[in-house]
Amino acid sequence: MKILVFNTQKVIRRNIKKNGKFETQYKDIPMNSDIQEVIETIQNEYNDNNIKNDYEKVPEELKELATKIYYNAERGFAEYETAKAAADFLRKYGMEPREGLALTGVKANINESEGPSVALIGELDGIGCPAHPDAVKATGISHACGHEAQMIAVLGAALALNDPEVKAALGGKAIFFGVPAEENLSADIKESMIVEFYNK
Numbered sequence: 001m002k003i004l005v006f007n008t009q010k011v012i013r014r015n016i017k018k019n020g021k022f023e024t025q026y027k028d029i030p031m032n033s034d035i036q037e038v039i040e041t042i043q044n045e046y047n048d049n050n051i052k053n054d055y056e057k058v059p060e061e062l063k064e065l066a067t068k069i070y071y072n073a074e075r076g077f078a079e080y081e082t083a084k085a086a087a088d089f090l091r092k093y094g095m096e097p098r099e100g101l102a103l104t105g106v107k108a109n110i111n112e113s114e115g116p117s118v119a120l121i122g123e124l125d126g127i128g129c130p131a132h133p134d135a136v137k138a139t140g141i142s143h144a145c146g147h148e149a150q151m152i153a154v155l156g157a158a159l160a161l162n163d164p165e166v167k168a169a170l171g172g173k174a175i176f177f178g179v180p181a182e183e184n185l186s187a188d189i190k191e192s193m194i195v196e197f198y199n200k
Helices: 035-047 049-053 056-069 081-092 147-161 164-169 187-198
Strands: 001-006 009-018 023-031 098-101 105-109 118-122 173-179
Touching: 056 081, 056 147, 081 098, 081 105, 081 118, 081 147, 081 173, 105 147, 118 147, 147 164
Parallel strands: 118 173
Antiparallel strands: 001 009, 009 023, 098 105, 105 173
């Protein structure tokens, strides 16, 4: 759902399915409405949406996964458990993720139809921050960077867009990436990885 602001009105736009086809509906909100009225209107519109009923249990699952990732932060190019959790989630909901890209990266596609490709990217790694209260004690890595929230947003979007009705209405390909090592790695780790690579 998206709020569009014009000169004389606020408009809520949503896509609904009628007779097997999606169509766009608009609902006007007077320009003098306060923010609470806008929020209530959005909530009422959302409550009418069948997608909410279909996935009413999913947000709790995503919150649990976010908590798991948050408290188990991993350094760049070693995000094995985080990548596995993301891939397992995608697989559970009918997608076919590729794993091990750039060591630990994960990728899944929805829809191979012609049209534009749009990618959503979430970062897998934590950052070295031993002073953070939730840093992993053994490594000093934490998600002070908020990457666990990024990954959950990507996984939630993948779940929603993979709904059969939504998927059928897409005019292109949706790509979901979990990417490794966005945070900087120390020189000694980089050097050890180079040595490990060439000794394989």
